[in-house]
Structures are given as C-alpha cells and as structure tokens.
Amino acid sequence: MTHQVHAFEPPERFVAGTVGPPGERTFFLQARGGGRLVSVALEKVQVTLLAEKLEELLSEAQRRFGVDLPEAAPAVGDNEPLDTPVDEEFRVGTLGLAFDVDSATVVIEAIAVGETEVEVELGEADDDEDEDPDEPDDDLDRLRVRLTPEATRAFIERARRVVNAGRPPCPLCGQPLDPAGHLCPRHNGYHR
Template identity: 90%
Template sequence: MTHQVHAFEPPERFVAGTVGPPGERTFFLQARGGGRLVSVALEKVQVSLLAEKLEELLTEAQRRFGVELPEAPVAAGDNEPLDTPVDEEFRVGTLGLAFDVDSATVVIEAIAAGEVEAEVELDDEDEDEDDEPDEDLDRLRVRLTPQATREFIERARRVVNAGRPPCPLCGQPLDPAGHLCPRHNGYHR
C-alpha cells in the first residue's frame, strides 16, 4: 500500500488547535502552504508533550550548537481558529523531532498510527520482514525556524490549557456538573 508524505518546508502556518467544546475536544495539528491544507488528529497529551519536547530541543540546540534562540513571544500570537475544512488525514501515532544544524531549523514529523502498533507478534519469522514498520505509514513533515517553533509552543500551551479546569484535589478535569473525585471516595463535591 502506498503512503503519503505531506511535507511543508516551511509552512505558511503550522498550529495546534481543537474542534468541539471542552471535554469533547478533538486536537489537531494543521499545516498550510502552497495551496494545501493538511490536518492530523492527535491526543491532548501528545500536544502537551510536543510543546515540552520542542522547548527542550531548542535549549539543547542552543547549548550544543550555539543557535541563537528568540525570546518567547510576550504578546499572544496566532489566536485564529483552525482553517476550514478540518478534514482529518490520519490519526497520529508517533511524533518525531530533530534539529537540522545546516539550516538551523526544527523538523517535526507526525506519523500515522498504524495497525502494526496494535498487532501482537505471534511469529518471530515476521520480524525480519518488517525492518521499518512505519515506512508504509502516512506522515506530516514540517520544518520550522526557531522563531516559528517558539510561536507554535506558545499556542500549543494555550490550546491545552483552554480546556476544563482541573480538580484541586485529584487533578482530573472538572465537568460543569462536577465529577466523582477519587479523593472523596466517589462522592460529589
């Protein structure tokens, strides 16, 4: 089966965003450029970890390669909603990050969740045939400058924090009607 690589090097716009009300949100990474629009779905925790790991990658690039990093944006940057139509190309299973020293850019690769991840290997013979199981999976590849990476990080953090507030006791998200808090042995507060 053929796979597609959606490459944006660099994109006109690359953002994390959501569709739906808090508690029912679907998270997306969306890249736009060259007349193309690609949206891939992922989990909230993946967006949060992506922002965290991008920050670590920029810090490490500065430490190891002397890359000058821009300051974190003080004013709110891109607060626009996702571009429409938001058509999910695939659901992200794996995220990869790299720093290209030659061009001083960050490379983000979102790889589709494949059936390979969910399968249980029954035979040891099959392992030799599939050296790289994710080669046949769709992917979104984006190359960003350090400044664009900082802007992406700030927006991703705002998107993640815009959801339901956490319970002060257990940290789970609060619904408008409250929730069954494990710290209260299942009783409503």
C-alpha cells in the same frame, strides 16, 4: 499500498488546535502552505509532550550548536481558529523531532498510527542518512514540517494555550471538572 508524505518546508502556518467543546475536544496539528491544507488528529497528551520536547530540542540546539533562540513571546500570538475544512488526513501514532544544523531549523514529523506504540523521538537530522526500507513506518502516511526557531517558539506557546484552554482541574484530585458535576476520588465519590 503507497503512503503519502505531506511536506511543508516551511509552512505558511503550522498550529495545534481543537474542534469541539471542552471535555469532548479533538486535537489537531494543522499545516497550510502552497494552496494545501493538512490536518492530522492526535491526543491531548501528544500535544503536551510535543510542546515540552520542542522546548528541550531548542535548548539543546542552543547549548550544542550555539543557535540564537528567540525569547518567549510576551504578546499573544496566533489565536485564530483552525482553517476550515478540518478534514482528518490520519491519526498520529508517532512524533519525530530533529534539529537540522545546516539550515538551523526544527523538523517535526507526525506519522500515522501503525503497529507501533505512541512515542516521541528526539534526534539530530542528517540529510545524508538513508532510511531503512525494512522499517514498518515506511508504509505509513506522514506530515513533515520544517520550522525556524522563531516559528517553533510560536508553535510551543500556542500549543500550551490550547491544552490549558480545556476544563479546569479539580483542586483536590487534579482531574478535569465536568460542567455536569465531578465525582472526586478524594471525597470517596461523593459530591461536595
């Protein structure tokens, strides 16, 4: 069975977003460009880790290669909802990140769930590198996006806003507060 590689180099828009009410949200990465729209589902923790690792990757690119990084955008960036229809192409199992020194761009690759565990990989892109055909990920669908440092910074800011827009945490235990009530472990399961 053949796999699909959805490549956007660069996309017109690449964002993290959600569908559903807080507590029942489904998280998506969505890329649009060239008349195509691709949405892939992932977990909240994956969005959080992706934003953190992208920040680390930009810092490392600046340190090692002298890449000029944009300042964190003080103004509110892209707050538009996900483009419709939001049709899930696949569920993300692995996220790969790389910095392409030749083009000074960040490469993000979201790979469908397979036999491997959910992970985030950091690396440096090498266009001359041949992929091992025996790797199990070769038979999996993937979304590949190439972003400038400015677009990467905008993605990080939006991803953080999306993650933080959910249910507020309990001040005692840190677990999300449910609108229907919260059984806090710090109170031995009793309501306050």
